[in-house]
Amino acid sequence: MVPTRARPLVVLLYVLVVSSAHAQGVREHTRPGQPRDTTVSDSQAVDLTLTLNQTVVRPVQTVVRTAGTIDRTGKIVTAYLDPPHAGLMKVGQRVRVFPVESRSSMYQARLTKVVAQGGRAMVEATLSSKGRESSVNYLMEITAERGQLLSVANEAIIEEGDRQIVYVQKIPGQYLPQQIETGVQGELYTEVLHGLMEGDQVVTFGSFFIDAEHKLKNPESSAPNNDREHH
Numbered sequence: 001m002v003p004t005r006a007r008p009l010v011v012l013l014y015v016l017v018v019s020s021a022h023a024q025g026v027r028e029h030t031r032p033g034q035p036r037d038t039t040v041s042d043s044q045a046v047d048l049t050l051t052l053n054q055t056v057v058r059p060v061q062t063v064v065r066t067a068g069t070i071d072r073t074g075k076i077v078t079a080y081l082d083p084p085h086a087g088l089m090k091v092g093q094r095v096r097v098f099p100v101e102s103r104s105s106m107y108q109a110r111l112t113k114v115v116a117q118g119g120r121a122m123v124e125a126t127l128s129s130k131g132r133e134s135s136v137n138y139l140m141e142i143t144a145e146r147g148q149l150l151s152v153a154n155e156a157i158i159e160e161g162d163r164q165i166v167y168v169q170k171i172p173g174q175y176l177p178q179q180i181e182t183g184v185q186g187e188l189y190t191e192v193l194h195g196l197m198e199g200d201q202v203v204t205f206g207s208f209f210i211d212a213e214h215k216l217k218n219p220e221s222s223a224p225n226n227d228r229e230h231h
Helices: 004-030 042-047 207-217
Strands: 052-054 056-070 076-081 094-099 107-117 120-127 137-153 158-160 163-171 174-185 189-194 201-203
Touching: 056 174, 056 189, 076 107, 076 137, 094 120, 120 137, 137 174, 163 207, 201 207
Parallel strands: none
Antiparallel strands: 052 201, 056 076, 056 137, 076 120, 094 107, 094 137, 107 120, 137 189, 158 163, 163 174, 163 201, 174 189
16 A cells, blocks of 8 residues: 555656656657558469569660651661751661551661761661562661660659659568659660669559559658669
């Protein structure tokens, strides 16, 4: 039994402990939320055909599409390009050529001539075989090599206003949003300047599902991480 004279002190200590616990609970409840990972079960991943792609240094290519006309020999197609594509043209680049009348007919070619004309460029592609009889107008797909760049698949990138987001796999089944800064955008892959490191696994097909799940589960979460840089 607590002596009568000590009872006020015990009550005071009890009040202080309860008040401290209540204050701690309020702080935990009102603390700004941090981005939390999104968990996906194995069965969900299979149903969604969820796929991952590694962030690695790989060749990035830009395919420039334009139209041109073929000469009387039936082997040289000439076209004109404006900036910025004009600056990407180099002799030797691979070209696929299609007659306008028949997109099913495809001819392999190479750029054999590039002439700067002010800001524009005149290019000539020489076909590996004679073009389609009576076809004059051709569509061209010129492959420009942009170099070996740290990059991710285009499908992995989610555009949110002026931000670009990818979802990085922390451990199998858990994904965290990551803001990135990009450079060269290629036909299949986009260069990553900041935000990812080589070896990071990012979600490609299924990334929009992961993004929707994350926003539903974390409506109060802060902006995705953006403090990582690649090496």
